Amino acid sequence: MGNMKVFPAPAKLNLFLHVLGRREDGYHLLQTVFRFIDYADQLSFTVTNDGVISHVNQIVGLTEADDLCIRAAKLLREQSGRETSLGVKIHLHKKIPLGGGLGGGSSDAATTLIALNRLWAINWPKERLMKLGLELGADVPIFIYGYNAFAEGVGEKLQKMDLSPAWYIVLTPPVQVHTAAVFASKELTRNTIPIKMANFSMAQGHNDLEPVAMRMQPVIAEWLNWLKKQPDTINVAMSGAGACMFAEFTSESAAQKVFEQLPDGMRGFVTSGLAEHPLLDF
Numbered sequence: 001m002g003n004m005k006v007f008p009a010p011a012k013l014n015l016f017l018h019v020l021g022r023r024e025d026g027y028h029l030l031q032t033v034f035r036f037i038d039y040a041d042q043l044s045f046t047v048t049n050d051g052v053i054s055h056v057n058q059i060v061g062l063t064e065a066d067d068l069c070i071r072a073a074k075l076l077r078e079q080s081g082r083e084t085s086l087g088v089k090i091h092l093h094k095k096i097p098l099g100g101g102l103g104g105g106s107s108d109a110a111t112t113l114i115a116l117n118r119l120w121a122i123n124w125p126k127e128r129l130m131k132l133g134l135e136l137g138a139d140v141p142i143f144i145y146g147y148n149a150f151a152e153g154v155g156e157k158l159q160k161m162d163l164s165p166a167w168y169i170v171l172t173p174p175v176q177v178h179t180a181a182v183f184a185s186k187e188l189t190r191n192t193i194p195i196k197m198a199n200f201s202m203a204q205g206h207n208d209l210e211p212v213a214m215r216m217q218p219v220i221a222e223w224l225n226w227l228k229k230q231p232d233t234i235n236v237a238m239s240g241a242g243a244c245m246f247a248e249f250t251s252e253s254a255a256q257k258v259f260e261q262l263p264d265g266m267r268g269f270v271t272s273g274l275a276e277h278p279l280l281d282f
């Protein structure tokens with residue numbers, strides 16, 4: 001117990017997010033850049049042989065039935081054909097805000113798949129785990145892929161991207177935005193012109209989900225406006241379907257300096273961008 005391995009599940013930012021169209025099944029065609037950040041949930045796993053897949057601790061706002069860690073573990077056991085006597089107790093230390101556009105639930109699911117693939121001695125290759133992950137959510141494969149990436153399709157067609165070191169202020173408004181509701185909105189524009197990754201600069205990017213989420217939660221617009229007025233930012237945008245947002249800086253000191261000015265009532269953290277997922281080689 002004392003030396004049980006801890007598996008991180010880092011958050012992501014969408015540096016921009018363009019909506020290009022909608023598929024027949026209602027899912028949207030996107031272009032986005034995913035960047036991992038040094039801000040993570042922590043999971044640990046105790047393998048059992050009683051066939052029970054459960055949490056050790058209760059997460060506020062989450063029921064076990066729709067918890068993505070539990071769903072991921074059950075799906076993996078079923079699809080891998082391993083014996084049903086295989087079980088696991090999962091401890092989840094939650095740090096990433098729920099429903100915030102930082103991909104916490106998807107990252108927890110991915111870390112569960114990555115860890116149990118080894119701990120249950122399934123040893124599937126990465127591509128196969130990614131396919132399974134996609135059944136749990138559009139955002140799960142990127143966390144298994146493990147590299148910052150340019151993404152297309154519904155978010156599952158990934159091209160590795162080398163991103164410069166960067167620091168971020170991430171603001172976490174005390175509201176949740178329901179991803180499905182944003183995508184379903186009548187006001188969402190779905191006709192951004194596709195870009196080519198090769199000749200694209202981040203500064204040309206934007207988040208098409210931002211105006212919709214801002215109308216649902218005006219606090220997002222207020223906090224974004226404050227960030228946009230600050231010095232030395234190189235990109236300010238909402239992440240995913242919100243409600244969290246970020247400002248990018250080229251130095252930690254520039255980010256800290258702005259963060260020190262954060263008005264009362266606003267909250268968030270400063271963190272660095274990661275070069276890759278911490279479990280890339282596990």
Ligand SMILES: C[C@@](CO)(OP(=O)(O)O)[C@H](O)COP(=O)(O)OP(=O)(O)OC[C@H]1O[C@@H](n2ccc(N)nc2=O)[C@H](O)[C@@H]1O
Nearest residue numbers: 026027028101102103137138139154179180183240241242
């Ligand atoms: C918007 C993004 C951007 O990275 O992130 P989040 O804000 O959720 O973090 C993702 O595309 C979200 O991925 P994820 O959260 O895994 O979505 P899913 O569970 O697969 O889908 C939730 C709902 O969003 C809609 N959805 C999702 C992805 C997509 N490409 N088109 C969609 O229309 C669908 O209505 C779906 O029912």
Ligand SMILES: Nc1ncnc2c1ncn2[C@@H]1O[C@H](COP(=O)(O)OP(=O)(O)O)[C@@H](O)[C@H]1O
Nearest residue numbers: 066067068098099100101102103104105106108
């Ligand atoms: N382990 C988990 N952590 C967070 N959310 C989870 C988890 N399992 C299921 N969910 C559900 O997924 C929803 C979206 O989760 P999350 O990934 O945190 O946000 P987002 O998709 O906006 O980045 C949550 O509102 C919650 O109902």
